[in-house]
Amino acid sequence: MTEELDLLKKAWKKDPHVYEQVTENQIYQMIHKRSSSIVKWILMISIAEFxxxxxxxxxxxxxxxxxxLEMYHIDTLFKVISVLNYAVVIFFIFMFYKNFKTISTTDTVKxxxxxxxxxxxxxxYYIWYNLGMFAFIFIIVVISQIIYDPNINSLIESTKDVNPQVFWIIIGLTYFVLFALTFGLFWLFYRLIYGFLMKRLHxxxxxxKKIDF
Structure with missing residues (x-):
């Protein structure tokens, strides 16, 4: 479809008086069809991800x-977060569906x-929400683990002779690296999948914008 669109644009430039009206409509129809297909893919990928x-x-x-979760005292919190997250993601999927239907039935360039x-x-907004929710959950789990996990408490007890500042710097760096790696993987996934589709929509x-109806 991209090659056909390029050919139409070249023909339009060569003889605008002959091709102007036909080419404008044909280019619009191709862009319309292509945009509808892209939004459909966004909808399908979001459902598959869910x-x-x-x-x-x-x-x-x-x-x-x-x-x-009970040991970390976040079992109730996670139930609330889980329900909220399902509701928000389903809402975004509905919005993707609504956008698809709107684009599919659109009949003007504007x-x-x-x-x-x-x-x-x-x-x-969907990408920001997912990345933000991941960061929020990670922080909650880390804080709860440091406070309530017996393994962490045992580690703290066994390193009493170590400078506390050095110990917490090492712990902080360890969690930071873990967060950066996992967050980076999520960001890369959204960048590759949704970013590619967003570039095509753009x-x-x-x-x-080049079509003057």
Whole structure:
């Protein structure tokens, strides 16, 4: 479809008086179809992501996991976070579906451009929410682990002779590296998958700006 669009644009430039009206409509239809396809992929990927993380959550939620949450005194908090997270993600999926339906039925350049802007913002909010939720959960778990985990307490007891500042610097750096690696993987995933689709939507938006209806 990209090659066809480039050919139409070249033909338009060669003889604008002959091709102007036909080419404008054809270019718009191609961009419209391509944008609808991209938003459909965003919707499908978000659903697949939701199913994947739900399946992983069910797989890891066993008796030991629940006991660990109780030991950290965050079992109730995690239940609230889990319900809230499911609700927010489902809301975003609904918004992706709504954006897809809107773009699919759009019939003017201006409406399509507005729909693309709205879709890009929704995806950005979705990515920020997921990364923010990950960071929040990580911080909660780390604080609870340091306070309540008997292994951490034993480690603290066994290193009494070590300079406390040095000890906590090492602990802090260890958690920071762990956070940076896991956060970086999540960021890379969203950057590669959603970032690629967002760039294609932005390209469509720039093409629409060149059409003077």
């Amino acid at each position: 199913v994947l993380w739900s399946a992983i959550g069910l797989f890891f939620v066993d008796e030991n996991y629940l006991k660990t 409406k399509l451009m507005n729909s693309i802007i709205k879709t890009r913002k929704t995806v950005q 390209k469509n938006f720039e093409e629409l």
